[in-house]
Amino acid sequence: MEFDDRTPIYTQIMDLIRRQIASGELKAGQQLPSVRDLAQQVLVNPNTVQKAYIELEREGYVATQRGTGTFVCGDAGSVEELRRRLAGEAVHSYVTQMRSLGYGGEEMAAMVLAAAGEEQ
Amino acid sequence: MSTVVQLNDLTKRYIMTTALSDVTLDVSEGHIVGLLGPNGSGKTTLMKILAALVSPTSGSVLIDGLVPGVATRAIVSFLPDVNHLDRWMTVAEAGDFYADFYRDFDRKRFQELLNIMGLSMRQKIGSLSRGMVEKARLCLVFGRRARLYILDEPFGGLDPLARGQVLEALVANFRTDCSMILSTQMVSDVERFFDDVIFLNKGCVVLAGVAENLRTERGTSIEGIYREVYGHVEAR
Amino acid sequence: MWKLARYQLRGRRLLYTVGLLIMAALTLFEATEFIGMRQDPAYSAPVSIGVPATMAICWVIFYGVMTIINIVTYTQDLYGDTGYLIFGLPLRGAEILGSRIIVLIIDTIMTLLGGMSSVILLACLAPGLGEQVRPVVGRFLLTGDYWIMCLGVLAVIVSFMSIMFFGVTFGKSLVNSRKHLGSVFSALVVMTVLWLSLKAGIWLETTFAGWDLYLDPWRNLPSIIVDGKGPIQFPFLAPLMFVGLGVLAFVLTAWLMDRKLNL
Numbered sequence: 001m002e003f004d005d006r007t008p009i010y011t012q013i014m015d016l017i018r019r020q021i022a023s024g025e026l027k028a029g030q031q032l033p034s035v036r037d038l039a040q041q042v043l044v045n046p047n048t049v050q051k052a053y054i055e056l057e058r059e060g061y062v063a064t065q066r067g068t069g070t071f072v073c074g075d076a077g078s079v080e081e082l083r084r085r086l087a088g089e090a091v092h093s094y095v096t097q098m099r100s101l102g103y104g105g106e107e108m109a110a111m112v113l114a115a116a117g118e119e120q
Numbered sequence: 121m122s123t124v125v126q127l128n129d130l131t132k133r134y135i136m137t138t139a140l141s142d143v144t145l146d147v148s149e150g151h152i153v154g155l156l157g158p159n160g161s162g163k164t165t166l167m168k169i170l171a172a173l174v175s176p177t178s179g180s181v182l183i184d185g186l187v188p189g190v191a192t193r194a195i196v197s198f199l200p201d202v203n204h205l206d207r208w209m210t211v212a213e214a215g216d217f218y219a220d221f222y223r224d225f226d227r228k229r230f231q232e233l234l235n236i237m238g239l240s241m242r243q244k245i246g247s248l249s250r251g252m253v254e255k256a257r258l259c260l261v262f263g264r265r266a267r268l269y270i271l272d273e274p275f276g277g278l279d280p281l282a283r284g285q286v287l288e289a290l291v292a293n294f295r296t297d298c299s300m301i302l303s304t305q306m307v308s309d310v311e312r313f314f315d316d317v318i319f320l321n322k323g324c325v326v327l328a329g330v331a332e333n334l335r336t337e338r339g340t341s342i343e344g345i346y347r348e349v350y351g352h353v354e355a356r
Numbered sequence: 357m358w359k360l361a362r363y364q365l366r367g368r369r370l371l372y373t374v375g376l377l378i379m380a381a382l383t384l385f386e387a388t389e390f391i392g393m394r395q396d397p398a399y400s401a402p403v404s405i406g407v408p409a410t411m412a413i414c415w416v417i418f419y420g421v422m423t424i425i426n427i428v429t430y431t432q433d434l435y436g437d438t439g440y441l442i443f444g445l446p447l448r449g450a451e452i453l454g455s456r457i458i459v460l461i462i463d464t465i466m467t468l469l470g471g472m473s474s475v476i477l478l479a480c481l482a483p484g485l486g487e488q489v490r491p492v493v494g495r496f497l498l499t500g501d502y503w504i505m506c507l508g509v510l511a512v513i514v515s516f517m518s519i520m521f522f523g524v525t526f527g528k529s530l531v532n533s534r535k536h537l538g539s540v541f542s543a544l545v546v547m548t549v550l551w552l553s554l555k556a557g558i559w560l561e562t563t564f565a566g567w568d569l570y571l572d573p574w575r576n577l578p579s580i581i582v583d584g585k586g587p588i589q590f591p592f593l594a595p596l597m598f599v600g601l602g603v604l605a606f607v608l609t610a611w612l613m614d615r616k617l618n619l
Contacts, residue, residue: 003312004341005308005311005312005335005341005342005343005344006335006339006340006341006344007335007336007339008332008335008336009312009332009335010332036291036292039291040288040291040292043284043287043288043291043312044291044312044313045152045291045312045313045314045315046291046294046296047150047151047152047315048312048315048332051332
């Protein structure tokens, strides 16, 4: 896992887990890896992973059950909401970058369609 | 959360030089602290004082509430920046030595660590390459279930692959009831493991704080901050 | 302390093996002097007494080398990298010093036993020598004076070591990071202490000259060794004072190691 050391690591771990929830890689009710396991996996300080889990819990994405572990919360509706939000963020950053290069809305849309078609 | 290390106005003077002046800092339980600074900034002296190998000139040092001495050496696991093992020893004999003198030494853990690092018990210290000696020393230091680990340049003689192994072992063996202080020149490789960082220059603390907060405040990596801090100091 | 002494002995196993092999070879070499003498005890006597004397000198050299190595390895620990291992142990300074003195005592015992077995071996080979050695072994070694003298000599050697350790440790804890300065300084300290103790010893000897403060263990020796020079006396006061200095050096060194270490 590559991190950008210029921004806090725990927010990057939070992003990673949110993305996995949105994509369905982590399903509601599924257990997250233990703090130590994830820390070992991505090679960061366990306390950083702990902090990411606590923040995710505060935001309501996961819940920690004492003694058993941390689980993904929510239902299909909230996952869909998260998915839309992340998609919105991605679109926003794409649009901002394209605008700075001087592209208009229609051009952007055409390019997106063409790129998506190529990938298929 | 309790405090493992408490330093208050710690000063160390030698006849001609001042190695540390008025260092005040705390290390919390369960934290990994990066001690950063250029050569000669006092990192090694600070670590030796914590390992009860150098006596401070003034100020107070408490490790788990104890003044450095025989009692703290039993709970502090120190990795010096040079090979401290006798060359005639085999890896197994070095393990026996640690087991004989440190009650917190766990032979099983030592064996597991050796396996991770790819070392065998029968090898003689004198016949090992520099990187292998470094690994063997790390196995000994982490073989102890210490309260405080002090690692002076633990990645000095290691290639990138071995560095990865060591970091893995470090995370796998880190417990919430201990603390770790480590100094390194390879800031970018290790900065993800720091809870807190302390920047030393000419024996003074020039910047200290929580790593994640510093990244947010300054919008750059710890290595970037390192460049800022010491670039600035050198320019002045 | 015992555990540390055991490790130091283990570290010197090669040294001991080589040293003892050399001594055994020397004994056998000396034994060749006796070839062909077996038939004539009267002729062999004057020649044979020189042989154990040579052997004794060799054993003293062996002992000296071991003692010097003891001090040198301590200095290396203090000034070198292995110090982090030894002085980082949860042991008091007195225990670390104690382990060194245990090693010294073991060296002493090894030398005495080795020396005796050399002489016994030579005595077995030369009948004339056997005759001369027998009364010494029989009478002389059993006298209390002899054993007090042995203990006295050991105490003086231990004190000498303590003073050396003190000098080295004092030099190191006072001037850090300047290795050469530290060792020069420690040599100065040792020389000063030894000179002072010599002066004080002479002063004591002259002050208490009228008092009978001597042991004379050689009174019981057969005349061939004493050889008409009259009984050799073994002084009591100066060594006693030197041992006192040694104890002081030990206490100070232990204190320095516990409180003022500068590795």
